[in-house]
Amino acid sequence: MSKxxxxxxxxxxxxxxxxxxxVGVLIIIGLPLWWKTTEVYRVALPYDKISSFDxxxxxVAVDLKILAYDDVTAADLxxxxxxxxxxxxxxxxxxxxxxxxxxxxxxxxxxxDELDAVExxxxxxxxxxxxxxxxxxxxxxxxxxxxxxxxxxxxxDSEASRLVVESLLRWVYQTSVxxxxxxxxxxxxxxxxxxxxxxxxxxxxxxxPTPDKLEVEFDAKEAVEDYIGTFVDELSYLHNFTxxxxxxxxxxxxxxxxxxxxxxxxxxxHFSVRRDRLHLLLTSLEERAATHVAALPTINLALYxxxxxxxxxxxxxxxxxxxxxxMQAFMSPKWGGVVFASPSAPDCGHQHPxxxxxxxxxxxxxxxxxxxxxxIPEVDYIPDAFxxxxxSVAARKWEVDSLVRLRTLEQITSAQRTLQSLAQLxxxxxxxxxxxxxxxxxxxxxxxxxxxxxxxxxxxxxxxYDTSKRAYLxxxxxxxxxxxxxxxxxxxxxxxxxxxxxxxxxMFPVVLSLKNLLLWFRGKPVHKDKIE
Amino acid sequence: xxxxxxxxxxxxxxxxxxxxxxxxxxxxxxxxxxxxxWAVLVDTSRFWFNYRHVANVLSIYRSVKRLGIPDSQIILxxxxxxxxxxxxxxxxxxxNNAHEQINVYGDDVEVxxxxxxxxxxxxxxxxxxxxxxxxxxxxxxxTDEGSNILIYLTGHGGDGFLKFQDSEEVTSQELADALExxxxxxxxxxxxxxxxxxxxxxMYEKFYSPNIxxxxxxxVGEDSLSHHVDSAIGVYIIDxxxxxxxxxxxxxxxxxxxxxxxxxxVCPKSACLSTVGVRRDxxxxxPSKVPITDFFGSVRPVVITTNxxxxxxxxxxxxxxxxxxxxxxxxxxxxxxxxxxxxxGSTQ
Numbered sequence: 065m066s067k068x069x070x071x072x073x074x075x076x077x078x079x080x081x082x083x084x085x086x087v088g089v090l091i092i093i094g095l096p097l098w099w100k101t102t103e104v105y106r107v108a109l110p111y112d113k114i115s116s117f118d119x120x121x122x123x124v125a126v127d128l129k130i131l132a133y134d135d136v137t138a139a140d141l142x143x144x145x146x147x148x149x150x151x152x153x154x155x156x157x158x159x160x161x162x163x164x165x166x167x168x169x170x171x172x173x174x175x176x177d178e179l180d181a182v183e184x185x186x187x188x189x190x191x192x193x194x195x196x197x198x199x200x201x202x203x204x205x206x207x208x209x210x211x212x213x214x215x216x217x218x219x220x221d222s223e224a225s226r227l228v229v230e231s232l233l234r235w236v237y238q239t240s241v242x243x244x245x246x247x248x249x250x251x252x253x254x255x256x257x258x259x260x261x262x263x264x265x266x267x268x269x270x271x272x273p274t275p276d277k278l279e280v281e282f283d284a285k286e287a288v289e290d291y292i293g294t295f296v297d298e299l300s301y302l303h304n305f306t307x308x309x310x311x312x313x314x315x316x317x318x319x320x321x322x323x324x325x326x327x328x329x330x331x332x333x334h335f336s337v338r339r340d341r342l343h344l345l346l347t348s349l350e351e352r353a354a355t356h357v358a359a360l361p362t363i364n365l366a367l368y369x370x371x372x373x374x375x376x377x378x379x380x381x382x383x384x385x386x387x388x389x390x391m392q393a394f395m396s397p398k399w400g401g402v403v404f405a406s407p408s409a410p411d412c413g414h415q416h417p418x419x420x421x422x423x424x425x426x427x428x429x430x431x432x433x434x435x436x437x438x439x440i441p442e443v444d445y446i447p448d449a450f451x452x453x454x455x456s457v458a459a460r461k462w463e464v465d466s467l468v469r470l471r472t473l474e475q476i477t478s479a480q481r482t483l484q485s486l487a488q489l490x491x492x493x494x495x496x497x498x499x500x501x502x503x504x505x506x507x508x509x510x511x512x513x514x515x516x517x518x519x520x521x522x523x524x525x526x527x528x529y530d531t532s533k534r535a536y537l538x539x540x541x542x543x544x545x546x547x548x549x550x551x552x553x554x555x556x557x558x559x560x561x562x563x564x565x566x567x568x569x570x571m572f573p574v575v576l577s578l579k580n581l582l583l584w585f586r587g588k589p590v591h592k593d594k595i596e
Numbered sequence: 597x598x599x600x601x602x603x604x605x606x607x608x609x610x611x612x613x614x615x616x617x618x619x620x621x622x623x624x625x626x627x628x629x630x631x632x633x634w635a636v637l638v639d640t641s642r643f644w645f646n647y648r649h650v651a652n653v654l655s656i657y658r659s660v661k662r663l664g665i666p667d668s669q670i671i672l673x674x675x676x677x678x679x680x681x682x683x684x685x686x687x688x689x690x691x692n693n694a695h696e697q698i699n700v701y702g703d704d705v706e707v708x709x710x711x712x713x714x715x716x717x718x719x720x721x722x723x724x725x726x727x728x729x730x731x732x733x734x735x736x737x738x739t740d741e742g743s744n745i746l747i748y749l750t751g752h753g754g755d756g757f758l759k760f761q762d763s764e765e766v767t768s769q770e771l772a773d774a775l776e777x778x779x780x781x782x783x784x785x786x787x788x789x790x791x792x793x794x795x796x797x798x799m800y801e802k803f804y805s806p807n808i809x810x811x812x813x814x815x816v817g818e819d820s821l822s823h824h825v826d827s828a829i830g831v832y833i834i835d836x837x838x839x840x841x842x843x844x845x846x847x848x849x850x851x852x853x854x855x856x857x858x859x860x861x862v863c864p865k866s867a868c869l870s871t872v873g874v875r876r877d878x879x880x881x882x883p884s885k886v887p888i889t890d891f892f893g894s895v896r897p898v899v900i901t902t903n904x905x906x907x908x909x910x911x912x913x914x915x916x917x918x919x920x921x922x923x924x925x926x927x928x929x930x931x932x933x934x935x936x937x938x939x940x941g942s943t944q
Contacts, residue, residue: 250629
């Protein structure tokens with residue numbers, strides 16, 4: 065009996081040790097190991113830095129030099145400008161004031177033409193310095209304020225101070241456009257310009273619907289190269305531009321044009337097309353132009369050669385008023401522009417009709433469309449202040465400065481928003497993976513954002529632009545990285561379906577044996593009935 | 597047993613009752629501030645007996661294209677090629693009606709994702725923008741903060757999932773998360789979500805991102821039914837919901853004044869046999885004041901240019917001459933294959 069008893073006891077202890085080892089392997093080693101290995105892989109991210117983006121410097125420092133005839137005028141103007149920009153969230157002018165040197169004073173009095181006066185200032189000061197703007201007093205001015213292509217604004221006397229401030233706000237620094245970058249709602253300028261990108265394709269398509277009836281002589285390649293090329297050369301620091309041109313024949317579009325009598329026209333009539341019909345032309349153009357296959361965002365420019373039987377074509381507003389402009393043209397935000405070139409009566413009257421579109425006018429219209437698309441907003445009219453109309457292809461110097469500031473702010477804001485969204489999403493959605501590469505991108509974006517903000521606050525806009533571009537690209541790469549979806553086929557809500565069939569058959573007996581095991585360890589008899 | 601697929605029951609009805617809606621034009625539409633329109637149209641099921649799903653998705657494709665969304669802004673995912681299926685007695689056509697009134701395949705269908713490319717992964721990658729780096733632009737959803745997106749899904753579904761390709765499914769949670777990621781990245785202005793499957797409304801119940809208007813062909817617990825069978829091809833030819841949607845859309849033109857409310861009421865229970873579900877709590881505008889063209893058309897803003905720059909000097913860019921010529925001194929060429937130059941004299 066005792067032999068038998070000791071044998072059962074030995075068996076009992078063997079069994080208990082066996083089940084204890086099962087428990088040990090499964091619960092003490094297995095569970096934590098399983099927990100650890102099935103964790104969503106996430107690199108530690110600088111959440112504190114991401115949440116404290118608001119504390120970074122928000123203002124852009126700009127240099128402003130006032131050159132006046134006397135100290136009082138300069139001081140008054142300085143005070144007024146400082147007051148005007150006091151509330152500004154964006155621009156912080158660093159003003160230096162000086163009295164004009166006698167030599168420059170005489171020179172400015174002497175020359176009659178404003179452009180020559182700019183020349184004189186250029187001789188004394190360095191006007192090529194970016195982000196540095198000169199306010200110069202010039203008594204013999206026809207207007208209160210004069211602004212040309214260079215970084216110089218003339219003002220007549222202290223009476224013009226208020227106008228100077230307004231011109232600075234609306235023309236030179238474009239504060240409303242800049243603050244539109246940060247706002248939640250989209251303003252007109254933001255909805256027009258293309259989002260920041262490393263590069264753009266600019267494609268000029270010459271659309272010729274009736275090649276059999278009209279010969280068109282237009283060197284598209286040369287025009288793109290000369291006009292658009294010269295224009296984008298100035299901006300090549302900001303983006304890479306690829307210029308292309310193509311001809312599209314036989315693109316048929318039904319304008320639903322109506323013949324209207326017109327005594328000013330050689331043929332005694334013109335054809336009217338309603339404005340609300342024009343967006344359909346974009347759709348049919350897009351079909352043929354095939355510019356969306358390119359890897360970079362594309363700006364479409366289309367020169368539509370109006371067939372002779374529809375010439376001249378005249379766009380009408382929705383209230384049935386004709387558009388008064390040298391060229392009939394329209395643009396579509398973030399897409400591009402279309403210019404209509406109508407052949408004249410003599411062009412069409414020939415036995416072999418031929419048409420030379422006026423390259424200078426056509427390209428001038430395209431450039432007017434291209435400027436807001438690339439982020440140079442249209443300047444509005446300020447009474448009594450004179451802005452020299454643009455007569456050259458290149459953008460004004462201070463416009464380029466403003467564009468650099470705009471794009472820098474845009475890229476910083478976009479990168480910040482992307483990272484904040486990502487941080488929030490990581491909290492909301494548990495199965496997003498953050499690999500080491502994505503983590504590195506995020507860290508570099510955070511650092512670049514901080515650096516760019518500080519550079520802007522110091523007024524170093526070119527370096528700030530470069531840094532902000534890095535931040536923008538790094539943030540985009542991080543958010544859009546394909547590896548974030550690595551757990552796409554392993555969603556949280558389906559984990560039960562995967563683990564329960566796997567673990568239930570093993571865990572069930574192990575968990576059940578726990579009670580017996582505990583009792584046995586405490587030295588209590590496991591099977592009372594057997595002993596009795 | 598929520599992970600089991602429950603096939604829908606398809607009832608064929610040889611007749612349907614046409615219905616009409618009292619069209620009332622609202623006095624003033626609520627202005628939408630979208631600047632472009634996109635459409636994502638997905639058919640998730642393969643095989644010949646799912647012919648009707650291809651007809652469904654192509655019906656919507658035809659409508660949005662006719663109403664002006666360009667192909668570059670339509671992402672079309674079709675998992676099987678019914679037009680070229682050997683069982684199709686009318687090759688290169690897909691009809692949505694046994695009377696063969698409308699060939700929805702049309703002349704130019706641009707399919708962006710086809711066959712086995714139509715997978716949950718590609719669909720979610722498309723929505724979230726996390727595509728592999730070498731993806732062409734035509735296969736990307738390049739939307740921005742001003743985009744209105746129409747999402748149309750059709751296929752076989754169940755409570756909380758939509759089956760892709762017989763092998764995998766997207767759950768409502770995954771879809772809701774994908775849309776939230778789009779919202780956080782500012783990739784849409786508004787979304788109109790349509791789904792035509794069984795228990796379709798379960799797919800939008802988990803949405804939590806703002807500015808989404810969703811409609812589904814059936815409520816949870818209901819099946820979406822097909823419309824009628826075409827005896828020439830031997831399978832059902834279109835689903836009821838999409839049939840009535842197409843019938844409605846065929847009467848919509850680019851300048852139509854129809855509203856979203858009319859669209860949401862397009863298939864009453866008497867016609868659909870299932871209850872059309874609508875979710876409008878996430879949508880900020882009043883659907884009765886939203887024109888249907890906000891989602892189905894492409895209302896692109898047009899700005900007239902009047903400020904031509906009068907360029908004074910004709911610019912000349914410093915040319916970067918690219919020499920395309922080869923450096924071979926002597927040019928050589930092939931002789932014609934038939935020595936015509938030898939017999940030239942005799943022919944003259």
